[in-house]
Amino acid sequence: MSNRRPKIICVTGGKGGTGKTLCAVNIAIMFKNEGYKVLLIDGDVENPNTYLLLNGRLENKQEVPFFKPKIVEEKCSKCGICAQNCMPNALLHIKGAFPIPMLTLCSGWRLCYKICPENAIEANSKTIGWTYSTEIKGLSLILGELKPSEARSAAVVEALLKNLENVVEYDSEKFDIIILDTAPGAHCDVELLIDTADVAIPITEPTKFGKLDLIRIMELITLLGKDCRVIVNRSSLLGFRDQFLKELKEENIIILGDIPLDSDIVNSYCQGTPIMDNNSGFNKEGEGYQAFISIFGNLKQWLNINNKIKVKKLNG
Amino acid sequence: MDRKIVGIVSGKGGVGKTSITASLASLAKKDEQIDVITVDCDVDAPNLGIILPAEKESSIDTHDTFTALKAEFIEEKCINCRKCIEEQYCEFNSLTWDNQNSIPIVDFLKCEGCGACRVLCPEHAFKINTVKSGEIIAYNSEMGFPLIYGKTRLGSTTSGKLVSDVKEYLKSLKEFSQSNLILIDGPPGIGCPVIATISNLDYVITICEPTPSGLHDLIRVIEVIQQFNIPFGVVINKSDLQSPFQDDFKLYINETGYEILGKIPFDLTIPKAMSFAKPVVDFAADSEASIAIKKIYENLKYILWNNTFR
Numbered sequence: 001m002s003n004r005r006p007k008i009i010c011v012t013g014g015k016g017g018t019g020k021t022l023c024a025v026n027i028a029i030m031f032k033n034e035g036y037k038v039l040l041i042d043g044d045v046e047n048p049n050t051y052l053l054l055n056g057r058l059e060n061k062q063e064v065p066f067f068k069p070k071i072v073e074e075k076c077s078k079c080g081i082c083a084q085n086c087m088p089n090a091l092l093h094i095k096g097a098f099p100i101p102m103l104t105l106c107s108g109w110r111l112c113y114k115i116c117p118e119n120a121i122e123a124n125s126k127t128i129g130w131t132y133s134t135e136i137k138g139l140s141l142i143l144g145e146l147k148p149s150e151a152r153s154a155a156v157v158e159a160l161l162k163n164l165e166n167v168v169e170y171d172s173e174k175f176d177i178i179i180l181d182t183a184p185g186a187h188c189d190v191e192l193l194i195d196t197a198d199v200a201i202p203i204t205e206p207t208k209f210g211k212l213d214l215i216r217i218m219e220l221i222t223l224l225g226k227d228c229r230v231i232v233n234r235s236s237l238l239g240f241r242d243q244f245l246k247e248l249k250e251e252n253i254i255i256l257g258d259i260p261l262d263s264d265i266v267n268s269y270c271q272g273t274p275i276m277d278n279n280s281g282f283n284k285e286g287e288g289y290q291a292f293i294s295i296f297g298n299l300k301q302w303l304n305i306n307n308k309i310k311v312k313k314l315n316g
Numbered sequence: 317m318d319r320k321i322v323g324i325v326s327g328k329g330g331v332g333k334t335s336i337t338a339s340l341a342s343l344a345k346k347d348e349q350i351d352v353i354t355v356d357c358d359v360d361a362p363n364l365g366i367i368l369p370a371e372k373e374s375s376i377d378t379h380d381t382f383t384a385l386k387a388e389f390i391e392e393k394c395i396n397c398r399k400c401i402e403e404q405y406c407e408f409n410s411l412t413w414d415n416q417n418s419i420p421i422v423d424f425l426k427c428e429g430c431g432a433c434r435v436l437c438p439e440h441a442f443k444i445n446t447v448k449s450g451e452i453i454a455y456n457s458e459m460g461f462p463l464i465y466g467k468t469r470l471g472s473t474t475s476g477k478l479v480s481d482v483k484e485y486l487k488s489l490k491e492f493s494q495s496n497l498i499l500i501d502g503p504p505g506i507g508c509p510v511i512a513t514i515s516n517l518d519y520v521i522t523i524c525e526p527t528p529s530g531l532h533d534l535i536r537v538i539e540v541i542q543q544f545n546i547p548f549g550v551v552i553n554k555s556d557l558q559s560p561f562q563d564d565f566k567l568y569i570n571e572t573g574y575e576i577l578g579k580i581p582f583d584l585t586i587p588k589a590m591s592f593a594k595p596v597v598d599f600a601a602d603s604e605a606s607i608a609i610k611k612i613y614e615n616l617k618y619i620l621w622n623n624t625f626r
Binding site: 205223 | 326327328329330331334358360361363366385405407425428429430431432435436444468470471473475476503504505506507508509510511527528529532533536537539540543544557558559560561584587588590591593
């Protein structure tokens with residue numbers, strides 16, 4: 001089984017609060033239950049919540065640096081080429097004076113640093129967030145956090161993806177399954193994560209908002225050339241389940257399954273004990289629990305990974 | 317009464333921003349003292365228009381925005397030197413080499429239009445174009461007040477800029493001059509579009525729910541709001557949620573002493589109203605949720621124009 005690349009699954013959703021993190025965590029846990037080595041990456045860097053659902057602590061904090069230009073006055077000829085070419089106008093140049101960086105406008109594109117004919121711009125950095133890595137409940141977790149009041153979520157996601165690249169490139173045996181949890185929306189940070197994955201699972205809910213945002217995120221997933229299947233969360237809300245599932249079918253949207261409203265799920269969410277954890281103590285006959293079991297079966301079938309692990313276990 | 321611009325945000329998504337915005341707008345419309353305009357700045361997933369549809373199709377104004385920048389490769393000028401790849405002009409890995417034709421290819425989705433390739437290529441074989449980044453849509457709603465919203469073009473990477481454009485467009489509306497309350501439905505999170513939404517506002521309403529992630533995300537969004545020095549109040553949605561976390565949540569709220577605009581109990585009439593695409597205060601005026609939102613509206617009005625809380 002050498003050179004086996006781990007499967008990368010992106011859990012996303014367009015709309016906020018549909019249950020992305022809930023599904024990402026529990027899918028990760030179900031893979032772990034079956035002996036897979038699982039890496040969970042929390043890419044919702046504006047509001048990373050996976051560790052709360054796992055009741056874990058964040059460890060191994062590392063800064064995410066972001067480019068900040070520094071003008072070396074001894075070298076600068078005051079030519080202004082840097083300012084002329086800076087698209088976000090983050091360098092102010094008045095004739096005969098040194099250019100002044102305006103950091104709130106700087107996009108960190110490093111163009112000034114690359115083109116200065118005198119090499120008078122140094123690449124300094126500021127911290128815009130952090131990444132953490134830890135082991136919780138048998139899962140490996142890597143999580144990114146954007147520093148509040150910083151705007152560049154995508155740069156923190158990129159730092160996470162560098163971690164992932166290293167794993168896939170140099171240590172591909174370390175994990176069988178990698179789950180990516182994204183932020184709501186269809187912004188560049190979400191786009192980066194979907195693009196990195198093999199497949200995407202958008203989570204939706206049976207409301208008009210849920211459907212509209214689902215269609216939008218599926219457009220992005222299609223644009224990125226990825227296959228996707230949907231989970232409908234809170235499906236029993238107001239009795240719209242059947243109607244909603246029918247509507248999805250009419251749009252040729254394939255679902256992995258639906259999760260009804262379930263008090264065990266709410267409790268597990270608030271306690272930080274994933275409902276699907278073997279030791280969680282929740283009712284294994286409960287509707288929520290059974291829904292996840294069924295979704296997991298469909299997921300494995302879709303990804304066609306059922307047999308691989310058996311071979312692996314026999315060998316191991 | 318002088319004009320107040322109010323944003324409705326939340327760290328966590330799906331906690332009720334849009335439902336509450338629509339209800340506050342409906343209450344404001346019925347209030348003789350108020351001339352309201354609604355804005356949806358959740359440009360990645362704009363939903364306010366579902367509850368507040370246009371009065372008539374013909375009144376919908378759509379403007380394309382062209383704030384996204386993308387590189388274009390000019391094949392005639394290229395001498396196939398490969399420098400753009402070898403010297404890594406692109407910070408975003410959006411340049412790859414097409415071996416067959418010996419030319420670079422620009423990945424439209426990855427390109428941020430920074431212009432490095434344009435400046436660095438010795439043959440000037442790249443140029444930067446402005447491309448469509450999204451749309452601004454404005455109309456008069458069925459309820460009789462204007463709604464403006466932005467919608468990003470997928471993959472254009474400019475949500476924050478589009479939010480600023482939407483807010484700028486607001487000022488060009490003919491209704492703007494006599495309006496005295498602008499309600500902005502914001503995006504979730506704390507990133508670029510949220511910062512663009514809350515900058516220069518008079519007041520921010522932040523909505524949360526009593527769960528561990530609800531609290532975690534509330535703390536983060538408040539940190540951002542405070543950095544911008546904007547007065548804010550908290551609305552607790554699903555306030556009576558059966559949750560083992562309620563005590564921790566209450567303790568935090570009590571200790572911080574933040575202004576609590578109101579609490580909305582868990583009430584199925586809210587999603588029900590949504591499914592009929594109506595603000596809950598109109599769909600079920602006497603429901604617990606509606607009574608709570610009316611109280612929030614009165615508190616908001618008092619804070620905005622009397623400067624002190626109750």
